[in-house]
Amino acid sequence: MQKTSLIETLQTIPWFLDLKPQQIEALADISSIVHCKEGTAIFCEGDRVDNVYIILSGEIGVDITIPTRGVVRIATAEPLDIIGWSKLTPVVRQRTASTIAIKDSTLLVLNGDALNRLCEDDPRLGYIIMRRIANVVASNLLTIKLQMMDIILQSSNETGLTTR
Numbered sequence: 001m002q003k004t005s006l007i008e009t010l011q012t013i014p015w016f017l018d019l020k021p022q023q024i025e026a027l028a029d030i031s032s033i034v035h036c037k038e039g040t041a042i043f044c045e046g047d048r049v050d051n052v053y054i055i056l057s058g059e060i061g062v063d064i065t066i067p068t069r070g071v072v073r074i075a076t077a078e079p080l081d082i083i084g085w086s087k088l089t090p091v092v093r094q095r096t097a098s099t100i101a102i103k104d105s106t107l108l109v110l111n112g113d114a115l116n117r118l119c120e121d122d123p124r125l126g127y128i129i130m131r132r133i134a135n136v137v138a139s140n141l142l143t144i145k146l147q148m149m150d151i152i153l154q155s156s157n158e159t160g161l162t163t164r
Contacts, residue, residue: 003028009108013054013080015132023125030114034107036060042083042099042107049087049095051109055079058105063098069151074144076102085133087112088119 006028010016016024033056036042042053045065053060055077062075062083074097077083083099119126 006031006033009033009056013108015054015080015082015129018128019125023122026118026122026125027110027115030111030118032109034109036101036105036107038101038104040101040105042101043095045095045098047095049084049093049112051112052082052084052087052115054108054110055081055083056106056108059102060105060107061100061102063100064096065098066151071098072147072151074147075140082133082136084112085136088116088130088133 003025007024010024010027010031016027019027036058042060043050045063057079060077060081060083061073062077063071063073066072077099084095086096115129119129
């Protein structure tokens with residue numbers, strides 16, 4: 001994809017509305033667009049962390065493996081959602097979930113190492129990106145907490161335990 005098209009795509013993403021033209025250009029330099037057919041795995045739990053993805057169209061399932069439960073869908077990412085955000089956290093070295101295209105999807109792929117460098121070199125850009133990531137993480141944690149509570153409730157009902 002041409003840089004001009006990437007810039008136009010980046011300018012349509014609300015995440016980047018506060019960025020200056022040169023910051024958008026820098027993001028375009030480290031970005032690409034990929035198309036995934038339904039059923040395509042984007043990344044798998046345990047994989048090395050590499051890229052950050054923004055869903056442009058389609059739906060992506062986000063799954064984790066829970067002992068005694070198997071694979072559990074914890075989220076469905078839709079247009080403008082971000083997956084692979086853990087690349088921007090220094091502690092995480094491998095994927096903590098698996099993702100699969102539920103529908104044919106188009107993703108903006110940001111090279112994670114290059115994005116980290118951009119954020120370090122341009123503190124304003126880094127602040128904007130990390131503020132957005134913090135919101136994603138907080139939202140994901142709430143969703144996962146609710147799902148885990150539901151799984152615990154289901155387990156207690158299956159075993160005949162009562163809850164207070």
